[in-house]
Amino acid sequence: LGVYSLKGLLKHQVPWWFAEKYQVRVVDGNGSLLASKSKIDASATTLSYPVSFDPPGYGMVLQVTAYRGADNLAQTLIATLIIILAAAVFWSLWAVRGLIQRRLSAEQALRSEYAFRKAMEDSLMVGMRARDLEGRVTYVNPAFLQMVGFSAEELIGREPPMPYWAPEEMERTLLLHNKVLEGKAPHEGFEIRLMRKDGSRFDALIYEAPLIDADGRQTGWMGSIIDVTARKHAEEVARQQQEKLQVTARLVTMGEMASTLAHELNQPLAAITSYNAGCLNKLDSGNFNALQIREALGKLAVQAQRAGQIIRRVHDFVRKSEPKLAPCDLAEVIDDSVGFIEAAARNRGVRIVREIQGMRPELMADPVMLEQVLLNLMRNGIEAMNGLPPERRRLTIKLGQVEAQMEIRVIDRGPGIPPEVLEKLFTPLFSTKADGMGMGLNICRSIIEFHHGRLWVENNPEGGSIFVITLPIDRQ
Incomplete structure (x- = not known):
């Protein structure tokens, strides 16, 4: 029969490293502590595993309890950090995936937009030419290259004078070029004669507009060139x-x-x-x-x-x-026109009355062409009064100034012009006469428009028609 010390037994039989992680103690059947490997109590919430000594332990129990110490907390923190980092990496990968998808979509949209713009530029019949603020060519489209016969390599980077400038137009072209760079190009465009690579000439209508970048700064000029x-x-x-x-x-x-x-x-x-x-x-x-x-x-x-x-x-x-434009007195033109037709008017019993009002400023015109218009209008007025009583057969020619224009009115007392005819009166090949060609009034309007004037007709409230001619006084 031997006697063992429980404390000594635990001290010598339980390894130290085991005691570092677990509390080892012996308790009796009532739970009273008999011996312990560690003086540190384990938490009641930690894991505990009992081993009975029966038989023949008489109710004694070996109880092993794990410590919830700093090592466990560190491991928990590390595990938590690993989980957080893994989640962050996963989120980053997901965000990068979305960014890559958006970038790919943007690149695809950019390629599509570039292809569309290039196709549009290549299909344009209008020549496009870009220049920087110093006048160097930075871009030309195929339509412009086809116009001038040069290649893009021959033009891009070139400074004035350009190889497509016609020598006989060199001075005027250089003057217009400098005006464009100064921002004084005419908004309505300008016409110039250019030269192809083979030496042939062509007339071009050019519109210039500022070339603005994404930041709103002007980087040059974009020209639209049309072969006219x-x-x-x-x-x-x-x-x-x-x-x-x-x-x-x-x-x-x-x-x-x-x-x-x-x-x-x-x-x-x-x-x-x-x-x-x-x-x-x-x-x-x-x-x-x-x-x-x-x-x-x-x-x-x-x-x-x-x-x-x-x-x-x-x-x-x-x-x-x-056509010869010269300083012209409209009163003299009216006198000459009346001199032509006065005899014919007398034969038809028509009296011609001239009313010259106010000042008579001279204007630039071709008197023979204006005589043609007046003769046509007066002859129509004389014919319109056939069948009227002699006292009503009066043709009035009025000349006056209305603001910056001279106005001539040819007034007859005929039956007037029906509304449905009034709309078509100046249409080519339309005539109210059985043997008419329908070109007289159309030619008259063309002559007046050549002089930058207007010709129209309105019904006379007293009966008959009033043909109105307006001509600008200050036209050079």
């Missing part, structure tokens, strides 16, 4: 056709007035013949007075001058010539 060579050629052909049509209209007018002009010309010729015969008779009789002969010859010269004036007016009116 075909348009100008078409305008020139149309102008030539219009001139031919105007000459034809003047010839038609003279043809319609031929009998009247022949009658008007016959009067001075008959007077010349009469004065000449009288002089010859006096000379043959030998009974003459030199003063009488001189007086007769003077009257003969007056009639010859009158006939010459009639022929000169007809010649000036029908001859083909380019």
Whole structure:
């Protein structure tokens, strides 16, 4: 029979490292402490594991209890930090994934936008050319390259003078170039003649606008270039056709007035013949007075001058010539026009009244072209009054100044113009006459618009029509 010390047994049989982590003690059946490996009490909430000594321990129990010490707390903190860091890494990866997706979407949108813009620029028929603030070319689109015949490498980075500037336009082109860089380019654009690489010329209409970056700063100028060579050629052909049509209209007018002009010309010729015969008779009789002969010859010269004036007016009116703008007195134009048609008006019983009001400033115009307009309007007015009582057959020509314009009104007392006809009166090939070509009034409006004026018609409250012409006074 041996006796063992429980304290000694625990001291020698329980390893130290085990005692560092666990409290080892022996208790009796009532829970009273008999022996313990550690003097530090473990928490009641920690894990505990009992081992019974029965038999033959008489109710003694070996109780092992784990410490909840600093090591466990550190491990818990480390585990918690690891979990937090893992969550942060996962969140970062998720955020990076979203950022990458957005970046890829933005890059795809940028590529699509670039492709769309490039396709749009490549399909433009308008030439685009960008220059920096010093005038160097920084960008050209395919349409501009096709216009001038140069490659992009030959133009980008070039400074004035540019290889597509025409030598004969060099001075004017350089002046316009400097105006653009100074911000003084005309907003309505400007036309200039440019040169292709092969030396051929073409007319271009250029619009310049500031080139602004994303920060709102101007970095240069963007020019839009339109080749207007075909348009100008078409305008020139149309102008030539219009001139031919105007000459034809003047010839038609003279043809319609031929009998009247022949009658008007016959009067001075008959007077010349009469004065000449009288002089010859006096000379043959030998009974003459030199003063009488001189007086007769003077009257003969007056009639010859009158006939010459009639022929000169007809010649000036029908001859083909380019429009010649010169300082012009509209009152004189009206007098010459009335002189043409006055005889025809008398034959129809129409009285022509001229009303010249206020000042008579001169304006730049072609008097022959204006005479053509007035003759056409007066002839229409005279014809419109056929069938009226003689006392109502009056054609009034009014001339006056309205602000910065001269205004001519041709007023007749005819039946007027129905509203449905009024809208189409100036339309080409539309005529109210059975044998009319429908070009007279259209040509008249074209002539007035050539002079930067306006021509329209309105009904006369007293009966008849009023054709109104306005022409600017200060046009250069």
